[in-house]
Amino acid sequence: MSLLKLCVPGDRLCGAEDCIPGTGTYLRHGYIFASLAGYVLRKNEGEELPIISVVKETEAQLLPDVGAIVTCKVTSINPRFAKVHVLYVGSTPLKDNFRGTIRKEDVRATEKDKVEMYKSFRPGDIVLAKVISLGDVQSNYLLTTAENELGVVVAHNEAGIQMIPISWCEMQCPHTHVKEFRKVAPVQSEYLQA
């Protein structure tokens, strides 16, 4: 039944004046070429020209990019920064581990000098953060939680019980009612899944 055309990288799809290059394509010498092996799709999205793209079965490998919201897990903390593993970019899981750093001055937007890392994160916390830089030669991805909706979303206390956020800087154990400090993010309803 397959009327859809399959292409391999390097196939010339159409001229640049016929379509807008989408994912899996590139523009060269006024023509659009495929850069992935997959099905050729043309989609009209209101504009004059259809968007041409090449789709594969798997999602294109996303890499953390500047400005992307990422979900990460804290692996270690020290007074100056927290080290994290990036697990998701947006809602796409990453296949491989990418390491990142949240520096002390990027934890929150106000009273930056009063931030204490131990009162913001603990190892094992799941944190929502934003990529601010891909880092230089020495450092990894630099992340920030200096926004209201960024910070710790899931945290466990020493007994391993998941705590409930009670304010933007505190979480409480439902059993013992012991409070611990965190840089809490209010969980957005669109991220919640039953």
Place this chain on the structure above:
Amino acid sequence: MPVDTRRVRAPEESQCPLLFVPLLPRGPLRTVAQPEKARVDGRQRSQVDVRPVFARCGLVTQAKGSAYMEAGKTKVLCAVYGPRESERKDDTDMKAGRLVCDFRYAPFSCPKRGTWIQGSEERDAAQALQEALRPGLCLHRYPRAQVEVNVLVLEHDGSVLAHAVTCASMALVDAGVEMYDLVLGCALRQDGDSYLLDPTLAEESGGHATQPEDNQGGVTVALLPSLGQVSGLHADGELRDESVSAAVRACMEGCHRLYPVVRRALVYAARRKAAPPGDSLET
């Protein structure tokens, strides 16, 4: 190093037994010495006559993408991993991704049994492979990441680097790494006035010792077929300049012969992986 005195020690001087055995069967060398004759496997000299190729994608399940290729008796397996976090951070250009290539001969692949330890020949081949593949890859789409290409030669019967390039580009396409174009490789052995395209191991190594005549050498070309660009050129031996340019042209023609086979294998792999995307989409 303490010496074990109870052990019978080896003689002070010893030679490898392989020195006393002719390394390769002498038969094929004779045909190199007789330029008018056809080649051992029935192919024609000085014609773009490549060996039949079998190519298939997706054999290594653990890898992101993989490919297996046979050309005559040369068998090459390639696996691609990544893009994953770059291991080395000392690279100056962090905006683009890195391509890491590894090239190995299996111990049983050559007439003389080898080791798993990478030799200098393998390192040179890995370097040549990396240089041939890199122009075909959209590495700027993968900042701070690296793509790993591992080539394992299962059987060495000539033109290994050329087929490794083709196989690696198929594995990269299978892995979904964005590429400007496929990269196809073809090798050639110049023998006097005639040439042997896609030479076997005997044709590759023959002639050097028996015939000290000039214009002997090997050329390997990597080509981006749709863009018509040569991405890698590797030549050794002593060649006249007009035969070098003729050899490159013949190799490019050989790459174009390979293109439909590789393309069909990739289209087949893409179709097997995914059903055509569903409704509301036109062709």
